Amino acid sequence: MPFDLEKDLQARRDNGLYRSRKTLEAPQGAEVVVDGKPYLAFCNNDYLGLANHPEVSAAMAQATSEYGTGGGASHLVIGHSRAHHQLEEELAEFTGRERVLLFSNGYMANLGVISALLGKEDAVFQDRLNHASLLDAGLLSGARFQRYLHNDVNNLESRLNRTEARRKLIVTDGVFSMDGDLAPLKELSELSLRHDAWLMVDDAHGFGALGKKGGGVAEYFGLDQDHLPVLVGTLGKAFGTAGAFVAGSEALIETLIQFARTYIYTTSMPPAVAEATRTSLRILQEENWRRERLDQLIDFFRKECKQMGLELMDSHSPIQPVIVGSADTAVAMSNALAEQGILVTAIRPPTVPKGTSRLRITFSAAHEQKHVEQLLDALERTVRPLQEEVA
Numbered sequence: 330m331p332f333d334l335e336k337d338l339q340a341r342r343d344n345g346l347y348r349s350r351k352t353l354e355a356p357q358g359a360e361v362v363v364d365g366k367p368y369l370a371f372c373n374n375d376y377l378g379l380a381n382h383p384e385v386s387a388a389m390a391q392a393t394s395e396y397g398t399g400g401g402a403s404h405l406v407i408g409h410s411r412a413h414h415q416l417e418e419e420l421a422e423f424t425g426r427e428r429v430l431l432f433s434n435g436y437m438a439n440l441g442v443i444s445a446l447l448g449k450e451d452a453v454f455q456d457r458l459n460h461a462s463l464l465d466a467g468l469l470s471g472a473r474f475q476r477y478l479h480n481d482v483n484n485l486e487s488r489l490n491r492t493e494a495r496r497k498l499i500v501t502d503g504v505f506s507m508d509g510d511l512a513p514l515k516e517l518s519e520l521s522l523r524h525d526a527w528l529m530v531d532d533a534h535g536f537g538a539l540g541k542k543g544g545g546v547a548e549y550f551g552l553d554q555d556h557l558p559v560l561v562g563t564l565g566k567a568f569g570t571a572g573a574f575v576a577g578s579e580a581l582i583e584t585l586i587q588f589a590r591t592y593i594y595t596t597s598m599p600p601a602v603a604e605a606t607r608t609s610l611r612i613l614q615e616e617n618w619r620r621e622r623l624d625q626l627i628d629f630f631r632k633e634c635k636q637m638g639l640e641l642m643d644s645h646s647p648i649q650p651v652i653v654g655s656a657d658t659a660v661a662m663s664n665a666l667a668e669q670g671i672l673v674t675a676i677r678p679p680t681v682p683k684g685t686s687r688l689r690i691t692f693s694a695a696h697e698q699k700h701v702e703q704l705l706d707a708l709e710r711t712v713r714p715l716q717e718e719v720a
């Protein structure tokens with residue numbers, strides 16, 4: 330039978346890789362209701378607690394009464410509203426780039442950018458732990474596709490030395506989504522300039538959360554447009570809304586408007602989402618306490634884990650994974666935590682390499698110290714014994 334779907338589904342079950350959805354019955358936040366039960370959640374990407382902020386919600390409601398609900402058309406037809414345009418201008422100022430272009434989401438931004446910039450004569454070099462959307466984009470572009478070892482600048486350089494491609498694009502996550510560590514962007518930027526390549530960074534997890542003013546890895550490493558020419562940010566994580574943007578030169582943005590198929594052939598995001606994002610952009614710039622709170626919670630968590638003997642990765646971002654190895658163990662730990670009212674996601678292959686299944690704990694400015702204490706208690710009771718059993 331050519332479409333024996335049940336067989337593939339069963340294989341996925343047998344390997345402990347089957348995925349299923351929970352139903353969230355409350356706004357995103359520290360305390361949520363899932364399938365009728367209350368939980369303390371450490372698994373969303375709402376790093377600044379803006380996904381359910383009253384001012385952001387009010388801006389969206391207000392804009393809906395002005396603009397209606399849908400974008401109604403693509404940007405190039407008649408879907409590019411004043412709200413979209415103003416948000417683009419404000420994001421350009423925020424990132425210190427000449428111009429910004431909005432996309433419907435990060436996945437589409439990555440597909441659009443890489444396939445607009447590269448073709449068969451070109452080469453793309455990607456960190457092997459890059460987000461799926463970047464890897465897919467590289468394949469879609471038709472360029473020679475190479476994956477270099479994680480954060481290994483020497484491995485990348487030896488590949489750059491051997492290429493004769495027309496354009497060379499180095500692509501990396503800014504903050505790695507499943508590991509929480511940062512890309513060595515200063516070194517990557519220097520390397521790109523030496524090899525006449527361009528550097529593209531997807532800062533989905535850094536924007537808003539990282540840098541003194543929330544400017545993400547570009548601000549954190551002090552990289553301007555010349556040193557980091559293609560900067561992608563998403564709006565569904567720390568910004569608490571939805572969508573994504575690309576920031577760079579006038580020529581880059583015009584190229585995307587002309588050639589990025591995921592920009593051209595899709596309806597614009599609802600204008601009210603753009604308005605809501607303008608409000609979250611203002612709040613995240615003004616309210617430094619959100620990033621400070623986040624840093625304090627992360628420091629506290631890491632110190633306590635160390636005392637407990639629980640091994641963490643080298644991450645100082647809101648993403649704090651606990652590597653446990655097998656997919657089954659990760660799921661067992663996640664279930665054990667859920668029984669104690671704590672939601673932490675088990676991340677398994679193919680999202681992460683085999684043998685590195687993990688609990689992906691994420692923190693938000695919406696958490697309080699007492700929430701982290703509850704998490705630590707639950708980890709002590711459930712994860713430590715299970716880890717010892719495995720060891």
Ligand SMILES: *Cc1c(COP(=O)(O)O)cnc(C)c1O
Nearest residue numbers: 434435436460506531533563565
């Ligand atoms: C979440 C994420 C994306 C996708 O962004 P969406 O707006 O959710 O489609 C892209 N890249 C990275 C690194 C991400 O973590």
